[in-house]
Amino acid sequence: MNKNPIMQIKNLKKTYNPEKDNEVRAVDNISFDIYEGETFGLVGESGSGKSTTGKLLMKLEDMTDGQVIFLGESIQNKRSRQDLLAFRKNIQMIFQDPYASLNPKMTVKDIIGGPLEVHKLVSSRKERDEMVYNLLEQVGLSKSFANRYPKEFSGGQCQRIGIARALALKPKFIVADEAISALDVSIQAQIVNLMRQLKQEGNLTYLFIAHDLSMVKYISDRIAVMNRGKILELATSDDIYHVPLHPYTESLLSAIPEPDPESERNRQRMAYDESKFTYDQDDPHIGLFEITDKHFVYCHKDEVEGYKQKAERLKQAIIV
Amino acid sequence: MERKSILSVKDLTISFNTFEGEVNAVRGVTFDLEEGETLALVGESGSGKSVSTKAITQLLPKRNTTISKGEIWYHDQDLLKTSSKDMKKIRGKDIAMIFQDPMTSLNPTLTVGRQIAEPLIEHQAMSKQAAKTEAISLMKKVGIIGAEQRFQQYPHQFSGGMRQRVMIAIALACHPKILIADEPTTALDVTIQAQIIDLLKELQAEFDTSTIFITHDLGVVANIADRVAVMYAGRIVEIGTVDEIFYNPKHPYTWGLLASMPTMKMEREDLYTIPGSPPNLLNVPTGDPFASRNMYALEIDFQEEPQMFKVSDTHYAATWLLHPNAPEIEVPDEIKRRNERFATILATKGE
Known part of the structure; x- marks a missing residue:
């Protein structure tokens, strides 16, 4: 895999109601890189800050502090319409609710063709329609759908339309925020396969935000686990599943029900005692430490050795 | 092992009249709920799983629903022929329900305690004071910490998982014989989902409730069900024990x-x-x-x-692949x- 970071996130923070009683640190000082061509999974429970992170990277929300560098340029300073257009040409989003994110009064043709017109990528109606037909075909829909309205389609088809719209500008980076959670199981698999296939064809990079760890594992190269605005663990998807180090990751994994009655009967759940992993914010020895190669855990400096031993133990167990 | 059936749904056929025409939502559903078991109804959206169970408690909108065929036997009465007045005595007492979204199924303007006490006062003729004591003990049972204080609070002061615990407390208040749980964990985080499922299993064993558990999550089914019915396009296409189905x-x-x-x-x-x-x-x-x-x-x-073709005494599937030819x-x-x-x-x- 190509190791050029397409997006670098440094000390990103988002605080709502700062300095007030109801202050919320939705995103609390996180740093990571997303490499070109990878699928980066961001998982966490509701309120963990995963969606806020996605919005910050898209500039749908303004960050409180920190820096995000996308394609070599810092995104904070992009304020003019021209700058934002150029920025968003390369970064697009797929949303959770396929019905709510498509304008019910617009035809499929106008929905998908919209971005092409805004960005002045087409000079005529005919050219636009041609491109819309191609996009429809790319996401597995018939071009006869072009003149119909969103309500005429099923959830899975609407999500395909949403994907076609995101692809229209040939972006380099796509943020998929819970893009499959609202869909039925059999349709989820279709959309995931489609996204993988499109990635191979178009050299895309995905940020895949979800709470469903089994799907995230399936689609992602690397995964970051978020809780209360912080990244607690960051590793390759295999490591997250086979060598989970942070107790929060372990508790999440132990809670996923698997479609297998035998393993469900023998399941041991692990509880996560948050109080044991809450640290003094001003302690300089707190942070993401690399425990084994490219496997990071949020902890105190003194705990690193313990995690190293744990990683060793778990890896041994796999080999046996 | 022969078990007694507590609820028996026979050839249930339901359609809705809409602007576009008649939607055949349920097309001949037949199943038995056995005493003490958990039967999972699995299927995609629109497969008819919720509609079938709403018919059991007469919760379908009267105006545009046609139940053209079928019987639903609970003890010796057909619930489809029960008057809505008599149904009120059964609903919430003998047959209780938990729904997907705890926020929309709780009344935001009433305290949680009052909502838990309501079925006790209504169905068991308890005094207000006795109902309060009972409600607090129910809240403790479903794992709400600080039940005495939280009794006075409103739904918005509870988290999603806690609200679902409140719903469970309401549903179990009258020790129902049958619990219908319609996607009770779908809106919750996985760790909370795990807690709620464990709680449901524990309480089911304690109260000896028979449960119909509706979900589309096969992982949850593998965990909680004794038997599974798979629905597609308004029909049960396969039914069997959890091991047989999986x-x-x-x-x-x-x-x-x-x-x-x-x-x-x-x-x-x-x-x-x-x-x-x-x-x-x-x-x-x-x-x-x-x-x-x-x-x-x-x-x-x-x-x-x-x-339906028979696979075993407990396992049936509706597919021509099982035909001898x-x-x-x-x-x-x-x-x-x-x-x-x-x-x-x-x-x-x-x-």
Whole structure:
């Protein structure tokens, strides 16, 4: 895999109601890189800050502090319409609710063709329609759908339309925020396969935000686990599943029900005692430490050795 | 082991009148709920799982619903013929419900305590004071910490998981014989979901409640169900014990559902998918409604809808593949793997 970071996130923070009683640190000082061509999974429970992170990277929300560098340029300073257009040409989003994110009064043709017109990528109606037909075909829909309205389609088809719209500008980076959670199981698999296939064809990079760890594992190269605005663990998807180090990751994994009655009967759940992993914010020895190669855990400096031993133990167990 | 059936649904057929025409939401559903068991109803949106169970408690909108056929026997009365006045005595007392979204099913303007006490006062003629004591003990039982203080609080002061615990407390207040849980954990985070499922199982054992558990999450089903009914396009297409459905499924739709879920052990090859999308129940296609999405469809699938074929005493599936004249077919790899597990499970049980 190509190791050029397409997006670098440094000390990103988002605080709502700062300095007030109801202050919320939705995103609390996180740093990571997303490499070109990878699928980066961001998982966490509701309120963990995963969606806020996605919005910050898209500039749908303004960050409180920190820096995000996308394609070599810092995104904070992009304020003019021209700058934002150029920025968003390369970064697009797929949303959770396929019905709510498509304008019910617009035809499929106008929905998908919209971005092409805004960005002045087409000079005529005919050219636009041609491109819309191609996009429809790319996401597995018939071009006869072009003149119909969103309500005429099923959830899975609407999500395909949403994907076609995101692809229209040939972006380099796509943020998929819970893009499959609202869909039925059999349709989820279709959309995931489609996204993988499109990635191979178009050299895309995905940020895949979800709470469903089994799907995230399936689609992602690397995964970051978020809780209360912080990244607690960051590793390759295999490591997250086979060598989970942070107790929060372990508790999440132990809670996923698997479609297998035998393993469900023998399941041991692990509880996560948050109080044991809450640290003094001003302690300089707190942070993401690399425990084994490219496997990071949020902890105190003194705990690193313990995690190293744990990683060793778990890896041994796999080999046996 | 012969178990007594507590609820018996027979040939239930329900349609809705809409602007566009008649939607055949439930097309002949038959099942028994046995005493003390958990029966999971699985299926995609629009398969008729919620509609079937809402008919049991007469919660379907009267204005546009037609129940053209069927019987629902609870003890010696047909719930479809019960007057709405009599139904009020059964609903919430003998048959209780939990719904998906705890926020929309709780009244935001009433304290949580009052909502839990209500069925006790209504159905068990308890005094206000006795109901309060009982409600607090129920809240403790469902794991709400600081029940005495929280009794006075409103739903918005509770988190999603805690609200669902409140719903469970309300549902169990009158020790119902039957609990209908309609996607009770779908809106919750996985860790909270795990807690709620454990709680439901614990309480079920304690109160000896029979449960109908509606969900689309096969992982949850594997955990909680004794028996499973798979629904598609308004019908049950396969029904059996949890082991039979997960390790020895016979219907191609069940195969598709099982194979399209990624498991933790799975390597990253392409996921198996069911092509297309469910049929529109405005005009149900001739033959098996699943035929057009079914790679194993036979010619007859497009002409005649299959009836239930018996696999074992507890296991039935509606697919022509079980007909003696059906050709041999190659099942998906994931199903082969599961069948092997089934063989070992049968072997260990036989010993």
